[in-house]
Amino acid sequence: MHVSCCSPDRLSKIMSLSMLSQEIIDEIVDILQDIDSLSDSDDDDNSESFQFSSYALISKNFRPRTQQISFAYVIFRFSKNDSSSVTKLRDQRNMLERNPKIAGYFRTLVFFVKKANLWTFDHPDFIRMMELIAKASKGRSHPQLDIEFDSARIRPRIPDHSAQRVLEVIGPHVRNLDIHGIDNVPFRWIADCSNLVKLDMVRISLAKNDPETTPSLLPRLHVLILSWPANYIATIDRLTKFALDPSCLRKFQTEFEDELCIAGVGPVIKACRSSLEHLKISCNEGRLRIANLANLSEIPNLKILSFKIDLSWEDHDDALEDLCALLNTSSNDNKIEEITLELHVVANRRPGVGALGRVAEYNWRMVDSTMVRLSNNKKLKIDIQIYYFYEPESDLDENELNDINEGYPNDQLEGWMAEQLPLASRRSHIALHAKFYRV
Structure with missing residues (x-):
């Protein structure tokens, strides 16, 4: 919508809003965000609040705060490797290159992983987007990015030597990493996040290859949540050997299917005994x-x-x-x-x-x-x-x-x-x- 198409009454409202201080405008946008998150768009009683949100999007004064909220949580959805998806990926890359400030608003990135879209994570346009996000994050004193890898229903398997560079550039800026329902997870997804604070893994299996990693450079987590992984004891052993350093853990939460898996818990506790503050253990069967x-x-x-x-x-x-x-x-x-x-x-x-x-x-x-x-x-x-x-x-x-x-x-x-x-x-x-x- 262009301002020139607005009715005189609507245009006067926009001009009045634009005269407010930036502090008040930011507060209004925050309130609008709360209203939109609670409202049902099919409810006629809420039509005014949704109309007001549209004013925020077309008013120059409202735009920075609105963008900051809109791009704080970004979901990447791609389908099969066709011209439409490739064009979409290129357009997203171009958008970040033209508006680098937007990349600085990113706080949570969600990657839905399925067999049909694994091509995405090795595509040059995707890697370039990760570079732009990393560049926008460089000035921060602490890592502020949260990354979520999730699968919809069927657990996808990451092919060997594939999707290795997903977090290569943005890894140092990642604070929390969630990996749910994915098989053959590359160790690099974790090891590249050198400043990682929290790792949450549910129903995963790790890659079988032994990667070349430097123990002194592995992330020293504060929180590790590990639920129902395949081959529990082996997963714990390889995770702490090739992907992370458990010596600084403050919270260790784990859930497994079989009572025999308890043998994998002891070594983790021993490694972090001087720092551990919170221990939670659950066994589903047995x-x-x-x-x-x-x-x-x-x-x-x-x-x-x-x-x-x-x-x-x-x-x-x-x-x-x-x-x-x-x-x-x-x-x-x-x-x-x-x-x-x-x-x-x-x-x-x-x-x-x-x-x-x-x-x-x-x-x-x-x-x-x-x-x-x-x-x-x-x-x-x-x-x-x-x-x-x-x-x-x-x-x-x-x-x-x-x-x-x-x-x-x-x-x-x-x-x-x-x-x-x-x-x-x-x-x-x-x-x-x-x-x-x-x-």
Whole structure:
């Protein structure tokens, strides 16, 4: 839309807005952004707010702030290697070359990866765009770019020796890197991000080749989140050998499918024991055996612990005793501030027994004394989350099924906790919290 096409009334509104100070204009644009994010474009009642957003786009005074918001989160979508996609890629490159300031507004770049668009990441126009973004980021004192590699539904596999240079230039400016649902991930995607702070990887597999990397130049992460990778133990080993340095980790969060994968966790904890503050471990299937996971007294700065524990197994040792064995390795002067227990139970394992009754069968007396010792008269938050689900095909009569459906209301948990943790519940410096979830 050109201003010359506006009605006199609309033109006068635009001219009035342009007379405002830049500070006020920036505040107005911020408010418009909030309105647009909450509004439904099909709602006639919001037509004025959308019309006002269009004024912001055509007013010169509104343009800088609007562009800053619009280009903060950029999604790169490409399809198969045809003339249309190649033209689109070239146009985006030309846009950044003509308007280099726009590249400086980028904060989050999202790359949707699928088999049909892998050509993009090796194309000269794409590499040039990454160079322009890196050039615009050079003046910043700290890395501010967040990169997300994501796959829609089918996990694509990166061909060997392909897409190696995606982050070669912008890597030093990347702060957070997410890689979700991609196979044969090149080590360079991580290793090139020399100032990386956080790495989040979900359902991935790493390339099988051994890259030539310099250990002293690998990124020293603060946060590592690794969920359900293929070949868990091998992935951990190769990740810490060729892609990153775990010695400075402050948070390590990991989730795996099988109890045998716990063997891969110990070496990471050992590598970052002097810096680790937050540890979260979840096992989807099987018993989480953690008694010999680590000596917590060797992790002096540990503050937050979180465990997902499956209590649906009949033929196993007391899972809570196993947990206490680990917690009791901590020293009396520990810095632990918060412990979260995510407990999962299944109804048809013990028909007719309610969720709290099922959970109460474990050694809570040991948990009680352990938590009191851990607190050592300092503040300690204990959060217990009980997930209770049943399988409809189980042989339950109608009355038992009704008991399960009613469950236990959350307002009964306070009394239950006082009964199971009598010592901790009487300590004013220990904050107990529990919630019941029916799955």
